[in-house]
Amino acid sequence: MLKTDNIDLPKSVPMSSSASTVDDISVSILKKYHPVILESHVPIDVCGGGNCLFRAVSKGLRNTEEHYMQIRLLTKLELILNRSHYDYEHEAFVDNFNDERLVFDRFDTVLKNTATEFSYCGMMALSGISAALSVPIQSYCPSTQGDYFLSELLARVVRGRGVSQRKNPALILVWTCSFIPLTTNAFTPNHFVVLHNRLKSPVVDLTFVLADDNHDDDSASATAAVACVGNDDEDDGTTAVADISDNGTVDYNEDEADDYDDAVAGDKDSQFVSTAPDILHGGKSLPLSRFLETEKVLQILQRTFVNDTLSEVPRD
Numbered sequence: 001m002l003k004t005d006n007i008d009l010p011k012s013v014p015m016s017s018s019a020s021t022v023d024d025i026s027v028s029i030l031k032k033y034h035p036v037i038l039e040s041h042v043p044i045d046v047c048g049g050g051n052c053l054f055r056a057v058s059k060g061l062r063n064t065e066e067h068y069m070q071i072r073l074l075t076k077l078e079l080i081l082n083r084s085h086y087d088y089e090h091e092a093f094v095d096n097f098n099d100e101r102l103v104f105d106r107f108d109t110v111l112k113n114t115a116t117e118f119s120y121c122g123m124m125a126l127s128g129i130s131a132a133l134s135v136p137i138q139s140y141c142p143s144t145q146g147d148y149f150l151s152e153l154l155a156r157v158v159r160g161r162g163v164s165q166r167k168n169p170a171l172i173l174v175w176t177c178s179f180i181p182l183t184t185n186a187f188t189p190n191h192f193v194v195l196h197n198r199l200k201s202p203v204v205d206l207t208f209v210l211a212d213d214n215h216d217d218d219s220a221s222a223t224a225a226v227a228c229v230g231n232d233d234e235d236d237g238t239t240a241v242a243d244i245s246d247n248g249t250v251d252y253n254e255d256e257a258d259d260y261d262d263a264v265a266g267d268k269d270s271q272f273v274s275t276a277p278d279i280l281h282g283g284k285s286l287p288l289s290r291f292l293e294t295e296k297v298l299q300i301l302q303r304t305f306v307n308d309t310l311s312e313v314p315r316d
Contacts, residue, residue, distance in 0.1 A: 020059075021045040023193045026176040033142040033187075040199045041172070048178055050118035052192040057129055057137070060171030060194040069117070069297040074132040075125055076115045076301060078161075079107075082131070085161045086110060086124055096127055096161060101153055115301045120190070123154070126173070131160030138169035140195060142176075144187045154189070172197070 026043035046056045047065060054068035054075075084092045087107035104110065104124045113119040114128065123139070130137050141154035154175050159165065175189035 020063075020196070023176070025178065025180055026174060026193050028180050029176055029187070030142055033144050037142075037195075041195045041197050043174055043176065043193045044196050046191075046193045048191055050120045053121050053125065053173070054129070056173055056192040056194045057133075057171065060173070061133070061135070069301075071129060071133070072114065072117070073297050073300055075128040076111065078128045078132040079111050079114060079125075082161055083107065085131070086128060094161070096159070097123075097156075099153075117301065123158070126158050127160045129160070130158050130163055133170075134163060135170035136163055136167050138172040140172055140174050141189060142174075142187075144184050150189075 021044070023043040023045040027038065030038055030043065044059060046052050046059055051068050051072075054071045055065040057071055058067040059065050079086050084090045085094045085096060087093060088095075088104060089107065102123065105113075105122075110121075110124045113121050114125050126137060126139060137158045139154055139156050139158050141151045143151035143155075157169055159167075172195035174193050174195050176191050176193055177187060177189060178191040181187040
């Protein structure tokens with residue numbers, strides 16, 4: 001989408017926690033439900049108001065939230081141009097999640113929310129973002145004592161339409177709350193923040209595997225698969241999958257290791273490469289100095305029909 005629709009974003013900028021504000025609410029939530037993750041990661045604050053998903057993606061990829069409207073626009077175009085990947089009622093529906101447990105809104109609702117500023121978006125829009133930017137995105141939700149099922153659904157690597165299985169996630173999004181829940185059962189995700197890796201080891205998968213179904217404090221053990229660069233003695237550029245248990249121990253499984261990919265956030269040389277067909281204007285990108293202003297993006301987002309939308313996209 002970045003190239004075929006002549007809309008471009010600045011090059012990737014490594015996210016810096018020192019230049020960002022820590023999200024104290026998410027820190028409190030993680031301390032309660034998954035404290036071990038705070039040993040290596042820190043949640044970065046993102047403005048709310050319904051734009052948090054797109055702001056968090058912008059922050060994670062560009063170290064600034066200011067490109068969230070452009071990302072909304074790109075996602076809207078992705079949904080319109082590839083409806084069969086996002087409309088479960090479509091006769092040629094392509095299920096990129098392949099998980100019958102997930103329940104989605106109807107396509108018209110997803111599209112309207114994506115195209116409307118201050119409207120909250122969820123998993124289907126996240127798949128559209130992944131496809132539009134051609135990057136995998138790690139979705140992560142802390143596993144609460146009262147609702148492990150929710151974490152299983154939301155903690156996954158989202159690979160949108162056409163995104164390579166070989167790419168590692170470019171950022172980690174956390175489903176969190178805008179307030180500290182008073183009880184375990186009160187935890188209901190209504191906000192997104194970005195999770196910054198302070199140890200600079202690329203996290204590939206934070207999908208939880210529950211080792212015990214009764215979840216008692218003495219016996220329950222939730223593990224997360226995390227990819228870490230090898231130690232200094234064995235720095236061969238590969239990754240190993242580590243099982244991190246509640247007691248903080250780490251066991252590496254080299255057999256399940258995935259190759260480290262340049263798409264990991266923070267790689268200054270990483271660039272988006274669209275896998276979408278050249279449907280518009282020969283697929284030539286805009287110069288880096290030319291971007292849509294927020295007012296113009298808002299006007300495009302308010303358009304309803306695809307032809308009207310595409311006619312507003314700037315050309316050479």
